[in-house]
Amino acid sequence: MSDQSAFAQLVEQDLAVIHRRRDAHAPPREAVEEAVIRACDWLLQRQQEDGHWVGELEGDSILETEYVLLLHFLGKADPEKVRRLCAYVLNHWQGPDGGMPIYPGGPSDVSASVKAYFACKLARIPPDDPRMERLRECILRMGGVTRCNTFTKLYLSIFGQYDWEGVPTIPPEIVLAPRWAYFNIYEMSSWSRAILVPLAIINACRPRRPVPPECAIDELFVGGRHGRHLRLPWDSRPVTWRNAFLLADRVLKVYDRSPVKPLRRRALKLAEQWLLERQRGSGGLGAIFPAMVHAIMAFKCLGYPDDHPAIQHELRELHRFEIEEDGETRLQPCVSPVWDTALALNALLDAGVPASDAAISKGVDWLLGVQTSAPGDWAVKAPGLEPGGWFFEYANEFYPDVDDTVMVLMALYKAACPQGEPWTSAPPRVRAAMERGLNWVLGMQNRDGGWASFDRNNDRMVFQYMPYADHNAMLDPSTADITARVLECLSFYGIGAEDPRVRRALGYLKREQEEDGSWFGRWGVNYL
Structure with a gap:
């Protein structure tokens, strides 16, 4: 018997078992048919006038918290809107241990939790609020800010809450690598590509948006912020890909500090063109929240005014992700x-x-x-x-x-x-x-x-x-x-x-x- 025939036979045997179990507990046929009719009616009633359907696409709490950070970055943080966003996060995402998971019922995630805490401080929620106390304690149990992922550290650096030297470098020169090169942007996933190209611009420009002292998050550093080692730790084994990339990061940081960067201007221009080209026929860069937020920040770093069509396009599409309900605002990651x-x-x-x-x-x-x-x-x-x-x-x-x-x-x-x-x-x-x-x-x-x-x-x-x-x-x-x-x-x-x-x-x-x-x-x- 061939492997294919044996595989098919196993599938048939499994299906037979499933059918026997199903038949033993199946509801009456009439009840099933009635449920199907009602479900079809429900769907048909929700068809849009032009023929399509669209439901809400759910995401996690980083959507609302990163939106708060974007609004502050742009200087457009309406207090009421920020309050509604943070209310949704605290009311619907805070877990039993005080932290924020990235899926319902999941374990707390340190990056999501830190962004939630920072966003809530920007919303002027007092740090002695019981919800904030539980959130802070959970973050410290997970190791504090230094355990966050790179993207979170970059956000925090923009607002002066982390040191740029502790953020892995994303050089804009990556866009110059030819397509035949082993390392080029088309060897990453499409969503990583759409995130990393604008982040490379941000990383090169290192924008700063200081926040008031009462909004700082020094208390989230285990043992205090000053004197903390902020860079990623080396692998315990000396010869690994991780250590090779960390060594390359050190070299890139020296390059970043150098006054002579012969490829930087060209790289930034090509990255800018790459972003603008991908706005064509799109509902925002990649039509997805993280890339769109980073694109707006990147355009601002390049000197675009708020009313520039490229920024307005991204902002309009982001606004369509908003859902307001019961005094709260939540976002979809895309539609x-x-x-x-x-x-x-x-x-x-x-x-x-x-x-x-x-x-x-x-x-x-x-x-x-x-x-x-x-x-x-x-x-x-x-x-x-x-x-x-x-x-x-x-x-x-x-x-x-x-x-x-x-x-x-x-x-x-x-x-x-x-x-x-x-x-x-x-x-x-x-x-x-x-x-x-x-x-x-x-x-x-x-x-x-x-x-x-x-x-x-x-x-x-x-x-x-x-x-x-x-x-x-x-x-x-x-x-x-x-x-x-x-x-x-x-x-x-x-x-x-x-x-x-x-x-x-x-x-x-x-x-x-x-x-x-x-x-x-x-x-x-x-x-x-």
């Missing part, structure tokens, strides 16, 4: 209309809503209108591949992703071929979109057989040892969940196990399976 519309259409069609229903037709038309038609950053690793993917948000032309694209492709197939016809029988406009999307997905397969989210072959693991890689998301490698969804999509388009691309993907999934039989999921439920 998800393409993903939500694809999910809604798949759910409605699977539930039996006819493909001819006007709601389905409107949803399909909306999706066809937001398919990408221009190359983005992904084209650096996939030259010659025709654009055809879909992004997550309303506008993000440079960053379509495989996951959204396959969800859209499945929705288009179910809507255009409701009787299981070949996809080539779809109406011409839909068929053309399907073909472009399918070819783009197939062209984004990685050399290991799997698929990632935004880029191809973005897997140079050495990048995770960089001093500013402590957000644990420097790379965009293949993942089991996206690869599995691609295979599900391909099955609708008649591409099965006999296809060499599918065989490579199945091989990848077999290699990635955990010992307990599950798979690690990065983009949704974990584990799978």
Whole structure:
């Protein structure tokens, strides 16, 4: 028996067990059908006039706290708005130990907690407020400010609450590295790239926005701020990638202090152009909160006035992330209309809503209108591949992703071929979109057989040892969940196990399976 046959047999056995257990505890069929009808009605009532769906996308407390810091950076910190933002953080995110987790019910995170404490002090919440006392005690138990990640230390340095010398250097010269170089910005994940390019500008300019003494956070340094060793510790083993990068950081700091930087002006100009180019066809840089905030700060460092179109564009898009409710303000990290519309259409069609229903037709038309038609950053690793993917948000032309694209492709197939016809029988406009999307997905397969989210072959693991890689998301490698969804999509388009691309993907999934039989999921439920 071949490995593939044995694998299929194991899957069938597991499914049989699941079905037996399900049938033993299944609710009455009528109750299930009634629930499905009510769920469909609920969805249909929430379709937007132009055909799309969009729900709230939740994030963690750093959204509100970093927004407070941005407002202070710009000198636009309306006290009432800051109060509402901090009220949401304290009322909804503070955990039982006093700290701030980065997901509901999770352990306290020192970086999120420090930013929350600083934001609350900027909101003039007294340090002897019981919530602040609990938060401060938790931060000190976790090691204090020096245990924060690089991005948090950079924020604090801007406001004079940390020493720039203790922040790992992000040199703007990284944008000058040619694309064939081992270390270049296109070897990082797309979201890291969109964050690090503006941060490199900020790091080079080292802006300062002093805060009043009563807003300082010296009390969050274990043993006091003065005399603390602020740099990242060396690895205990002498020869490691971490130590190599830390040594390079020391060299870069000497370069930063030098009056002669022959490449700095050119690097800053290229980084500026890179940011401006990626505003085209986007709802802000990367259409996501952290990159947009950093872009605004970077433009200010470059001397842009507040009313400059580049800054106003980012601010308008950030404002759309705000949700005001019950005297509080919270933010979304981005918006998800393409993903939500694809999910809604798949759910409605699977539930039996006819493909001819006007709601389905409107949803399909909306999706066809937001398919990408221009190359983005992904084209650096996939030259010659025709654009055809879909992004997550309303506008993000440079960053379509495989996951959204396959969800859209499945929705288009179910809507255009409701009787299981070949996809080539779809109406011409839909068929053309399907073909472009399918070819783009197939062209984004990685050399290991799997698929990632935004880029191809973005897997140079050495990048995770960089001093500013402590957000644990420097790379965009293949993942089991996206690869599995691609295979599900391909099955609708008649591409099965006999296809060499599918065989490579199945091989990848077999290699990635955990010992307990599950798979690690990065983009949704974990584990799978």
